[in-house]
Amino acid sequence: MSRAAWPIAALLIGYPVWWALGFGGLSVIVVAAPMAVVLWRRRPIRVPRGFGLWALLLAGYLISGLMLAESPPGTYGELGAGRILGYLMRLALYTSVLVMMLYLGNLTERELPQLRLVRMLGVLFVTTVAGGLLGVLFPAFSYTSPVQLLLPDWIGGNPFVQNLIQPTAAQTQMVLGYAAPRPEAPYEWANAWGSNASVLLVWFVVGWWVYGRTRHKVFATVVLALAAVPIVYSLNRGLWIGLGLAVLYLIARVGGRTRVVTCGLVATAALAFALSPLAPLVAQRLDRPHSNDIRAFTVSATLAAATHSPVIGYGNTRNATGNHRSITTGKTQWCPTCGHPPLGGDGQLWLLIITQGFTGALLYAAFFLGAIRRHWRDRSPIGLAGVLVMGLVLLYMFIYDGLVSPLSLYLISFALLWRNS
Structure with a gap:
């Protein structure tokens, strides 16, 4: 790996350090600066097909x-300051992931081999599994990060910002009728952990099983067995689907033979899971779809609000008046996290609709749909995995926010497809 490729290694392999410092998903903004320097020095810059859609998405966000x-x-x-800060943060993230995608696509195979990049994502999957196990075993783990100590209270005290900069092992929610911890380390919240775990699992299998030697496959088997524990305890139906x-x-x-082997491995894993103590927890979660009413309320409220600015949206989220139960809702002494739900918080699609109107949502979906269409015939392991991830992006936009950390993995996966073509 050449010196030009160190920023992506610092991002993926060094992610636990970023999380411990309090940068977490915002670390891509930091490493985008040296990536931009690398791009500037090797002009003219190559761009992928579909680049114009993301450029329009970014321009629309400015408007x-x-x-x-x-x-x-x-x-x-x-x-107020919170609304402006959220807008600027999202703008910085959209710009940074674009810089990262162009940076990866302009590195040569000699500077950054495809397999090395895939295995870096695999290393981050191992980090994700370790963070998930931390959330299962020590759900109360949390501390004030160096970034929190440096930020003024009017920024660091914002609940949204606090989620991003405070290292926390798990997110406790009333999912099963009682307070259940859901793993989130080393990401910003439990749903981000679920989205990232599934995307990284795909690349981990490619890098450490498909292209791995015997010792790599043994290691992969152990990691995947351990991963089943936080995946189940995440109580994340979207991840399971x-x-x-x-x-x-x-x-x-x-x-051919690959399909037979795949079916055999899946059947073995399914049988092992069914006989494990994890299976009843999944059944219990499926019997308690507690978030359906909340999501139905926020989605309908988001669509209703967006009709008043359908082309350019409102730049940032807005808080709904009331919730799915009552119009008179808010924080109380016994529920300090209760309140009016933010619109667009139940999926990247709904976030784009409220922030950038239906135009932004269409551009986002068209960007990833175009990647599937162009690379569908690529039947190499990286091609198959990349198209799969693009499909997961389209599924998850209905249930997960792409911001903060998931969007970085989505665009890295896009860059892998681009480099593979």
């Missing part, structure tokens, strides 16, 4: 800033 002071019917709040669809995709797209 949506004109609506920051407005509040659609059914929402409340005035323009994503993994199930990933298995069906692989069975449908691979052929």
